[in-house]
Structure formats: C-alpha cells, structure tokens
Amino acid sequence: MPAGIAQARCGRHRSPRPASPACSLQHQANGYFSNYASIRTRRNGRSPGLRSAWTMDRKYDCDRLPRAISDLARVVMEQSESVQHYQAMTLAELARLLPTAHRREWWRLIAEFLEEYRWEPTESRSQLLVDEPPDTGDERWDVLLAALAEHLAARDGRGAPSWSEPRRLRRFWFPFNTPAARADAIVHAPAAFRRRGVFVSAQELEVA
16 A cells, blocks of 8 residues: 555544634634633632533533524623623621631631622722621630721721721630630730731731
8 A cells, every 4th residue: 555545544644634613613612711700709608600501511612603603692691791780799798697607617718808808909908897797606716807807997997997996805716726826916916906806827817
C-alpha cells in the first residue's frame, strides 16, 4: 500500500474539517455560559435561571441553538439587573442570622459580613452599623458584635454607634481558647474588644 494512503488512513495528515454551523453556535453558547455562570444572587449560590436556560451536556441542532443563545442572553440580563440591586448585610441582619445557624458556622457568617463591609464604599459603611443588633441568645456574642461595630467605625474614622457603648462582659472571654491564641489575643486584641472583655486578635478578624 502506498505510504501516503497508509498515512491518510491512520489519520496522521488529515486536513481539519471546517466547523459546522451547529458546532460554531455550540461554541458561542458555551462562551455565554462560561462568562456568566459565576453570577450569584446574594447568599443564594448560583443564579437560578442559568442552568435552566442552558445545560452544557444537552445537544442542540442548528435550528435550536440560536433560540437557546437568545434565552441565555435574556436570563443573563435579568440576573445582571438583580445583582445591581444587591445590598450588603448589616450588623443587625448578621445578629438575626446567627441563632439560625449552627455554632460552627458563626465565624463563617462573621467573615461574610466583614467581606461585604470591606467592599462597601467608605462613606456608606456606617449604615451597616447604625441599627442595634437584636440579642443572639449568647451575651458574649452580643458584646462581640458591639466591639466589632466600634472597631470597624474607628478604622473608618468614625465614632462607635451609640447602642454599642453599654455592652460589656463581666468576665474575660477568649473566643479562640488555645494557649497560643490566648497569648496572641492578650497582646494584640483591638482596644474596642479589650475594653469590653473580649480577647480576639486583629489577625483573627482579618481571616475570620
């Protein structure tokens, strides 16, 4: 058998076939999904309409792909509009969330609040602290939230919210109660926490 025929049969020198219209549209749709699948609604995970508008493993023929892409683009626009109306969590909302979560999740919620607070414009952050948080069911955490409000306000050059002043503990509390964490907190606890009897290092707050 001539060498050229053998090579053609084994596929070594095959010329690439031009992409079909369906493949091209499939690639375009995949691009839409990849670009926007990360859109989130506030604390609800993936935006609910994206999966229903486009399923990656579903096969569309050439006639159906343009409609699928159009549907996906519409959903993306709707979800983008909803993201524009996003509002950061307030400290009062955080206090209402804590009792509904398992204790192991409380620091994760604190971290989520801090992340949203950091992304807010400095001039509007005070609005996240102004309302007095309701009781969490644990006096130590009620005082911790007051200390957090004062600490964040001070970093932005503002005074503490008035509701935070009376909240104090009669006994010292170390939220992270290992010997190393206690030693670190005694040395590095921010003033707003220390004077209320809550000993947690500033570093713990940054990585909460």
